[in-house]
Amino acid sequence: MATFTLNINGSSMQVEVDPNTPILWVLRDHLSLVGTKFGCGMAQCGACTIHLDGAAIRSCSLPVSSVGSSEITTIEGLAEKADHPVQLAWIEHDVPQCGYCQAGQIMSAAALLRENPSPTDEEIESAMQGNLCRCGTYLRIKAAIKTASQNL
Amino acid sequence: MATSTTKLDRRSFLKVSALAGGGLVLSFSWLAGCKPTPEQALTLPKEWFELNSYIKIGENGVVTLYSANPEFGSNIKTSMPMILAEELDVDWKMVLVEQADFWPERFERQFTGGSQGIRQGWTPLRTAGATAKQLLITAAAQTWKVPASEITAGAGQLEHKASGKKGGYGEFASLAATLPVPEEVPLKDPKDFKLIGTSKKNVDLEKIISGTPLFGIDNQVEGMKYAAIVHPPAFGMKLASFDASSVTSLPGIQDAFAIQLFKEDYVRNFFDTATFPELVAIVGNSTWEVLQAKKSLKATWEKAPESSFSMTGFGGPPYQFKVPSGLESTETHQAKMAEYITKPGNVLRRDGDPEGAFKKAAKIIEKTYTAPFLAHNTMEPVNCFAHVSADKAEIYGPTQAPEFIIGTIASALGLPKEKISIKLARMGGGFGLRAYSHHLVEAALISQKAGVPIKMVYSREDDMTYGIYRPSYSATYRAALDANNKLLALHVKAGGIPETPIHADRFPAGAIDNYLAEGWQIESNITIGAFRAPGSNFIAAAEQSFLDELAEVMGKDPIDFRLELLKRAETNPVGEKNDYDAKRYAGVLELVREKSKWATPAAGLHRGVSAYFCHNSYVAEVVDTKIVDAKPVVEKVYAAVDCGIVVNKDAAINMGEGAIVDGIGNAFFGELTFKDGVPNKNNFHTYRMIRQQDAPKAIEVHFVDSKEEPTGLGEPYFPPVFAALANSLYKATGKRYYQQPFAPQLEMENLKM
Numbered sequence: 001m002a003t004f005t006l007n008i009n010g011s012s013m014q015v016e017v018d019p020n021t022p023i024l025w026v027l028r029d030h031l032s033l034v035g036t037k038f039g040c041g042m043a044q045c046g047a048c049t050i051h052l053d054g055a056a057i058r059s060c061s062l063p064v065s066s067v068g069s070s071e072i073t074t075i076e077g078l079a080e081k082a083d084h085p086v087q088l089a090w091i092e093h094d095v096p097q098c099g100y101c102q103a104g105q106i107m108s109a110a111a112l113l114r115e116n117p118s119p120t121d122e123e124i125e126s127a128m129q130g131n132l133c134r135c136g137t138y139l140r141i142k143a144a145i146k147t148a149s150q151n152l
Numbered sequence: 153m154a155t156s157t158t159k160l161d162r163r164s165f166l167k168v169s170a171l172a173g174g175g176l177v178l179s180f181s182w183l184a185g186c187k188p189t190p191e192q193a194l195t196l197p198k199e200w201f202e203l204n205s206y207i208k209i210g211e212n213g214v215v216t217l218y219s220a221n222p223e224f225g226s227n228i229k230t231s232m233p234m235i236l237a238e239e240l241d242v243d244w245k246m247v248l249v250e251q252a253d254f255w256p257e258r259f260e261r262q263f264t265g266g267s268q269g270i271r272q273g274w275t276p277l278r279t280a281g282a283t284a285k286q287l288l289i290t291a292a293a294q295t296w297k298v299p300a301s302e303i304t305a306g307a308g309q310l311e312h313k314a315s316g317k318k319g320g321y322g323e324f325a326s327l328a329a330t331l332p333v334p335e336e337v338p339l340k341d342p343k344d345f346k347l348i349g350t351s352k353k354n355v356d357l358e359k360i361i362s363g364t365p366l367f368g369i370d371n372q373v374e375g376m377k378y379a380a381i382v383h384p385p386a387f388g389m390k391l392a393s394f395d396a397s398s399v400t401s402l403p404g405i406q407d408a409f410a411i412q413l414f415k416e417d418y419v420r421n422f423f424d425t426a427t428f429p430e431l432v433a434i435v436g437n438s439t440w441e442v443l444q445a446k447k448s449l450k451a452t453w454e455k456a457p458e459s460s461f462s463m464t465g466f467g468g469p470p471y472q473f474k475v476p477s478g479l480e481s482t483e484t485h486q487a488k489m490a491e492y493i494t495k496p497g498n499v500l501r502r503d504g505d506p507e508g509a510f511k512k513a514a515k516i517i518e519k520t521y522t523a524p525f526l527a528h529n530t531m532e533p534v535n536c537f538a539h540v541s542a543d544k545a546e547i548y549g550p551t552q553a554p555e556f557i558i559g560t561i562a563s564a565l566g567l568p569k570e571k572i573s574i575k576l577a578r579m580g581g582g583f584g585l586r587a588y589s590h591h592l593v594e595a596a597l598i599s600q601k602a603g604v605p606i607k608m609v610y611s612r613e614d615d616m617t618y619g620i621y622r623p624s625y626s627a628t629y630r631a632a633l634d635a636n637n638k639l640l641a642l643h644v645k646a647g648g649i650p651e652t653p654i655h656a657d658r659f660p661a662g663a664i665d666n667y668l669a670e671g672w673q674i675e676s677n678i679t680i681g682a683f684r685a686p687g688s689n690f691i692a693a694a695e696q697s698f699l700d701e702l703a704e705v706m707g708k709d710p711i712d713f714r715l716e717l718l719k720r721a722e723t724n725p726v727g728e729k730n731d732y733d734a735k736r737y738a739g740v741l742e743l744v745r746e747k748s749k750w751a752t753p754a755a756g757l758h759r760g761v762s763a764y765f766c767h768n769s770y771v772a773e774v775v776d777t778k779i780v781d782a783k784p785v786v787e788k789v790y791a792a793v794d795c796g797i798v799v800n801k802d803a804a805i806n807m808g809e810g811a812i813v814d815g816i817g818n819a820f821f822g823e824l825t826f827k828d829g830v831p832n833k834n835n836f837h838t839y840r841m842i843r844q845q846d847a848p849k850a851i852e853v854h855f856v857d858s859k860e861e862p863t864g865l866g867e868p869y870f871p872p873v874f875a876a877l878a879n880s881l882y883k884a885t886g887k888r889y890y891q892q893p894f895a896p897q898l899e900m901e902n903l904k905m
Contacts, residue, residue, distance in 0.1 A: 017438075017440075018440070018441070022440065025438060025439050025440040028439070033363075034363070034365050034369075034370040034372070035362070035364070035365075037369075037531070037580070038609070039531050039533070039612065039836075040612040040835050041611060041612055042612075042836075044835060044836035044837050045612075045836050075363030076362070076363045082362035090357075090360075090361045091357055091358070091361060094351075094353045094354055094802055096225075096356075096357065097226070097806060097807070097810050098224055098530075098578070098580050098581045099225070099354075099356065099359075099578065099580070100531040100532045102360050102361065103360075103361075103363045106361060121849075124844070125845045128844040129845050130843075131843075131844070132531065132841050133531070134583075134814075135225050135581060135810045135814070136809065136814045136847070137806070137809070137810055137813075138813055138844050139809050139813070139847060140806065141844070142844070
């Protein structure tokens with residue numbers, strides 16, 4: 001067990017956990033930030049995507065000890081009023097079915113648009129390739145990213 | 153105007169109390185379809201008045217509609233309340249939707265599966281909405297001292313034109329809640345529908361996009377512990393012994409013990425499928441610690457002998473269900489299936505003289521189609537929260553079928569059913585998997601033994617290797633043609649491990665004079681369960697691929713050929729118990745032909761068609777593929793659907809898009825094989841799922857304009873995709889695709905997958 005001070009969604013948060021604990025479980029079990037989802041535990045499905053200093057990463061495979069003072073952003077902190085252009089586009093296109101993967105999809109999409117505000121279809125497909133959606137909402141995800149891109 | 157009797161569903165009208173207390177935590181209404189400004193957000197009433205099981209109205213006119221069925225992504229939590237709101241005649245902006253708990257005293261059929269939510273909910277929900285409206289009208293009539301027949305209702309307002317009196321529903325809710333329920337109520341003429349047929353956004357959209365706790369796996373309570381399970385490493389094995397101290401010494405681990413799901417004398421029901429009735433549970437302080445501890449557990453496993461248990465089917469007395477022993481492998485499965493293909497099956501339907509027709513045939517075409525086991529792979533792994541104390545149990549988890557597990561929980565815990573409450577979590581996918589709710593029993597047993605509230609979470613590996621798979625199937629189609637390539641007879645023999653996929657009275661039965669359907673099955677200890685359109689999801693692929701090949705041999709256009717068969721079934725059907733409406737079937741083929749401009753595909757596109765009827769709805773699909781840089785790309789898919797009245801249009805389209813993507817993914821990649829009882833894949837690095845780059849570039853969904861009562865959509869879009877894709881790939885590559893998944897065969901054509 002060790003104590004870590006983490007910078008999450010603009011706030012400083014302290015946890016006492018095993019240093020190997022992935023950030024995913026620190027968020028979900030220790031900080032009650034359950035918007036970030038557990039899907040596979042091996043960075044294969046993208047359900048656990050968060051931002052680390054603005055870049056999309058799979059939180060299930062990132063030990064808490066490796067984060068240091070980097071800024072963590074989760075779905076809960078993407079926009080204070082849940083009105084990030086990506087979130088608004090998700091509403092406009094009524095993207096989700098079951099909804100479980102969507103926080104991860106939104107976090108990947110927001111990171112993509114931060115790097116590349118006007119991605120092509122191919123760039124969207126490539127950037128979103130790591131996020132599984134078992135319900136198959138891929139077309140709406142792509143359409144919503146294009147809408148968000150126009151509203152940045 | 154139609155009327156509906158409230159006697160249909162008395163449960164819905166039982167009032168637990170006329171005045172239901174306020175104070176529930178309710179979200180803003182997002183139903184208007186955009187993010188509300190603060191002034192648009194609904195103000196919660198001071199008091200709620202309950203008009204029936206589904207509807208309560210506040211003194212300020214805000215309406216809460218209960219969604220009784222569990223939600224797994226088909227959007228019934230929005231679409232079913234739309235039916236209530238339509239007949240209630242309330243402004244959708246004034247509506248809040250709440251998920252009901254499992255409450256059989258108040259709700260009929262809290263089951264999600266078989267694409268039946270909308271179909272079976274249609275009349276009860278309309279009746280509940282219309283009855284509440286009638287009570288409000290009666291209350292206004294008593295208050296204003298005018299005849300009820302002179303009062304009109306609309307958008308949550310009541311009006312008596314002659315006297316100029318007007319008022320909102322909220323003003324009359326308290327009186328309405330005390331009035332007797334009318335015996336019969338008028339229902340709207342569908343032409344007067346205002347809400348049904350429009351598009352309303354997912355009522356949980358805001359929670360989903362903001363990461364608000366919503367799923368069972370998100371639940372946390374004070375003092376809760378976490379649990380993981382360890383199940384045997386292979387089908388056909390069971391626990392011999394384990395050493396609890398191998399994990400209890402680890403940091404954060406509290407206890408490890410075995411749980412048994414079923415008492416000796418318990419008679420299981422159809423949905424009590426549990427691959428491993430005995431598991432090891434590990435309880436600790438966090439999910440990470442219990443998942444890590446799994447790796448350290450010292451346990452020995454042994455081969456399970458053949459066993460059997462009592463089970464009730466759908467009605468009838470209990471029978472003995474046998475679980476064979478042995479460590480099964482795909483190689484032996486395939487050898488056995490090949491053997492069964494050559495043996496006579498069980499005759500499921502025979503019309504005319506098929507054997508005689510085959511003897512006379514100038515040409516016989518015979519093709520065999522196969523498909524592997526599939527895992528459901530819902531994005532939310534199996535999990536459940538339970539808090540069991542000495543005299544009661546609270547369960548909160550993802551289940552499609554609470555009704556079929558509450559008795560199992562009661563038996564396992566030794567508590568009466570009345571002491572068990574099941575809260576229905578939004579499910580992170582279902583697809584049939586969560587009709588089998590063994591995880592609710594497991595969580596309950598773990599909580600009981602640990603003496604604390606617990607949340608049990610399966611690892612992805614636990615989830616993928618647990619079983620309850622889509623069966624592996626095989627189907628052999630034979631057609632007898634005369635010298636002029638006229639179809640004389642059709643013979644299908646299909647089976648699977650452990651069940652046949654045949655629906656013997658479906659098309660093309662009824663369209664062919666000489667028809668024979670046979671089934672067979674091979675027993676197995678690999679457990680199976682419903683998977684999006686059970687049976688249909690394979691047999692449609694085989695049948696619709698075969699008809700395509702047959703049409704080609706006969707020199708006919710594939711749509712024309714199907715329409716000819718359907719015309720025969722419509723005008724002069726063979727046999728009497730044909731399980732489809734040939735005219736509606738033809739209708740979707742005609743619509744997809746028109747919308748896809750079937751005869752004139754764009755240059756470079758290769759198209760295939762398929763149509764199927766299951767779960768009461770008709771769907772035809774055209775798939776266009778093209779080869780880009782040696783990679784097959786699904787350019788566009790057209791779907792034409794007859795599901796009667798469409799309730800929530802954009803949600804119905806979304807369901808189609810998703811099912812088509814799902815079908816293409818499983819057709820290309822879906823496969824689970826076994827070696828000595830061990831599944832050869834256990835996570836997404838080896839189990840390939842369709843991803844963004846493999847998805848079709850566009851999907852168009854069209855509905856037949858219909859006034860028929862609505863039927864479901866969760867399943868019917870799915871079965872036709874496989875053959876439409878296979879038929880399109882045939883055009884693209886010149887090869888027929890008989891074995892799912894298609895990707896390995898496409899790679900043999902030097903294509904990139």
